[in-house]
Amino acid sequence: MSLLTGPLAKSAPEWLLALAVESDLDREPRPHMATGRMDLTRVALSHQDCPGAYRAQVLEKCTEEQLGALGRREGGVALIHAVAAELRRRSKSHLPITPELLAEPTPAQVVLGEHALHEDVFAAALGCLPLGPDKHDGEEDVDAWMERHRAATDAWKNMWDGVLRAQTEHHRRLLAWSAKQPAADRVVREHLLGSIPWHVEPTLLEEVAAHDLESFERAVLATRIFRSCRDGLTPAQARERYADALAAASQQERDYVEKFLDGEMQSGYIQTVLCRSAIDWVERTASQTWRFLLNPGEARRYGRPREWLASQDLVAALGARFATICITALDLWEPEPASVHRAVRDLGWLHALLVHLPEVPEEARQKARLVVEDTRRSLATRSRAHRYPTSHSAWEENQRAEELIATIMPLVTDPVPALPGRRTASLGDPLSIRFRQLANADEAVLVAYLDRHTGNDALVEEALLSFAARSYRKSLTFDDVLARHSAPQQTLLDLTLHLRRRLGGGPELRESWTEIMLARPECSPELLRLLPAWSAVKARGPRYDTTHPAVAAYVSEVLGDSDAAWQRFAASPMSHAGPGAWHRLGDLLGAAVEGFAWSAPPPGR
Numbered sequence: 380m381s382l383l384t385g386p387l388a389k390s391a392p393e394w395l396l397a398l399a400v401e402s403d404l405d406r407e408p409r410p411h412m413a414t415g416r417m418d419l420t421r422v423a424l425s426h427q428d429c430p431g432a433y434r435a436q437v438l439e440k441c442t443e444e445q446l447g448a449l450g451r452r453e454g455g456v457a458l459i460h461a462v463a464a465e466l467r468r469r470s471k472s473h474l475p476i477t478p479e480l481l482a483e484p485t486p487a488q489v490v491l492g493e494h495a496l497h498e499d500v501f502a503a504a505l506g507c508l509p510l511g512p513d514k515h516d517g518e519e520d521v522d523a524w525m526e527r528h529r530a531a532t533d534a535w536k537n538m539w540d541g542v543l544r545a546q547t548e549h550h551r552r553l554l555a556w557s558a559k560q561p562a563a564d565r566v567v568r569e570h571l572l573g574s575i576p577w578h579v580e581p582t583l584l585e586e587v588a589a590h591d592l593e594s595f596e597r598a599v600l601a602t603r604i605f606r607s608c609r610d611g612l613t614p615a616q617a618r619e620r621y622a623d624a625l626a627a628a629s630q631q632e633r634d635y636v637e638k639f640l641d642g643e644m645q646s647g648y649i650q651t652v653l654c655r656s657a658i659d660w661v662e663r664t665a666s667q668t669w670r671f672l673l674n675p676g677e678a679r680r681y682g683r684p685r686e687w688l689a690s691q692d693l694v695a696a697l698g699a700r701f702a703t704i705c706i707t708a709l710d711l712w713e714p715e716p717a718s719v720h721r722a723v724r725d726l727g728w729l730h731a732l733l734v735h736l737p738e739v740p741e742e743a744r745q746k747a748r749l750v751v752e753d754t755r756r757s758l759a760t761r762s763r764a765h766r767y768p769t770s771h772s773a774w775e776e777n778q779r780a781e782e783l784i785a786t787i788m789p790l791v792t793d794p795v796p797a798l799p800g801r802r803t804a805s806l807g808d809p810l811s812i813r814f815r816q817l818a819n820a821d822e823a824v825l826v827a828y829l830d831r832h833t834g835n836d837a838l839v840e841e842a843l844l845s846f847a848a849r850s851y852r853k854s855l856t857f858d859d860v861l862a863r864h865s866a867p868q869q870t871l872l873d874l875t876l877h878l879r880r881r882l883g884g885g886p887e888l889r890e891s892w893t894e895i896m897l898a899r900p901e902c903s904p905e906l907l908r909l910l911p912a913w914s915a916v917k918a919r920g921p922r923y924d925t926t927h928p929a930v931a932a933y934v935s936e937v938l939g940d941s942d943a944a945w946q947r948f949a950a951s952p953m954s955h956a957g958p959g960a961w962h963r964l965g966d967l968l969g970a971a972v973e974g975f976a977w978s979a980p981p982p983g984r
Contacts, residue, residue, distance in 0.1 A: 390428060392428075396423045396426055396429050400419070402416075403417055404417075404420060407846055417445060417449055417676070420437070420445075424437060424454075425458040425846060427455075434458065435464075438461055438462060443469075444489060444493075445494030446462060446465060447496070448492055448493060450497055450500035451494075451496060452496065452497040452498070459499050460713040462500050463502075466487065466490060466500065466507060467506075467507060468506060469535065470485060470487055473510060475513040475531070476509040476511060476535045477509075477530075478533070478540070480534060481537055481538065485509060486507065487509075488538060488542075492545050494546075494548075497550075501549055508538075509538070511563065519644075531626045536570075539566045540570050540575075543564055543567065543571065543574070544574075547575075550579055550583055551580070554571070554583070568590065568591065569668050571587050572587055572588060572672065573668040576687070577678055577685040577686065577687040581688055584689050584693070591668060592704055595661070595920050599656075599657045600625070600636065601635065602655070602711055604640070604653050605650060607620060609654055626827040655715075658708050658725065660708075661704065661728045662728050665727050666728075671699055672694060672697050672698060673701060675691075698735035703885075706732065706736065708728065709732060709747070723776050723780045725750050725753075726784065726787065727783065729750050729751075733790035733794075734790065747791050751787060754780060758781075761773075774814075781803075789806050790805045792811075793808060808836070814843075814847070818845040818846075818848035825845075835862055836865055836866075836870070837860075842863075843861060843870070844881060844882055846892075846895055847888045848891070850894070850895065871896070871906060875896065878892065879981045882937075883984060886956055889960060889961075890918075893918055897918055897930070902929050904933060907964065908963065908964055909963055910930075911960060911962070912951070912962045912963060912964040912966075913944050913955055913959075916953070938968065939970045944972045945971075947974065948971035953967060959980060962980050963981065
């Protein structure tokens, strides 16, 4: 290598070039690699003294993987032309795609799996790729052809997925080439948006996204026209009503509308499908083509987030543009009483709308509630028809629907401006929020939520109770939240007095609340007497085996020197768990001193 790139770079004997090629081709392959980089062979075959006949002879013996490695952009002009010529020689023309070509790919498919190809080799390989799935010849059985066509279509999509993942530097050229190949154009665009958007250069990603959103207008036009026919207009009247919109549409869009207006509208099923064109477009696109753009957190590799070429701001802006499209779909949404089998289909894009739209209009929130209500009716109808899910997929769909509804309703009841790319601070209606939800909320989200609902004492009380379930927060303290209440000291007494009804739960919650009260700078006797007796007595002092000083002082003061009172208190019904755990300290101390019968524990919820 050093000789051919150094002293012999301008002139080298043929025997030395041949020796270099043979030594490179005879080298044992490296582990986990289909072929080496073949740098020595590339330098030798690119040398100006390498005979063209010898170069062609070597390339003819190379495997397709080796041919791809030699077609990288580092090769000389003569070698690149020879590789392109050899690739064309090996390739069959006008070969339609089949599933078999994924297991045994053509030379062009193999070469396009190599990264950093020279532009001329890349262009030659594109021209040698298999064609799209073949059309029906008019003679083959239709059912057999459809089955074969579906398999070929899947193979076609898989082939382009591999090409686009390998040729990330040539995405724009691929898109320009596919624009002249109708069978490839749609698949290439869908893969750039839906399969590998993180690999797409930002400007190109924005262009492809904008182009994709344009097709929504055709779906909207079809929806409006076919609904007018469903509602009583004749095709001629529908054409007249939407004459301006049809005139502004492309020829392809007009042909699409005319195709169904001229006869196929007689089918009730087709009419139902066409009347949902816009909503189905959004549903399909949100769950497939735009999935990662709307949910970039789902784009992961080996459990780690993908690194995007596009900025977070651009991805967020594209999400907002899609959400604006969803607003139009939401305006066109209408319930389908007869549909009980696809309960989740409208929840996905509705969630995308609520998450990505910077501001959610009141009309959209009201319509979103209707979508959720219709979904719940659909789920209830399905449950009545099938007491148990008929399949695992049906069970998963039910679970997915419930999860989406649980996510959507807070976004509807507590709309807030979207954070960069995502609206994550919505916790729902303050009237229905409970302390456990607040305990699970991120600290910044909780603070923003409290700020949005300043003056809501009931919400502040739930936030105070949430510290029993999550006592540690990085900077937000219990007293920070308490200061938001209009009557802070009184609310501590009220919450502790009705702790069983307001907090409930197991020993850990009672103990946590007791520890919070005792840790405050001042824990008054009025508050001490309301604490759960067992939790208070067991609260630790400065040493592990000591009682909290405030509790010890209060108990000693109340019981005094009366041995009988101390004995009755020791025999009280307080306990670690169960109803006895809710006895208040003051109630038991009073009964012990006065000799009264033990009162019932405080009522629960």
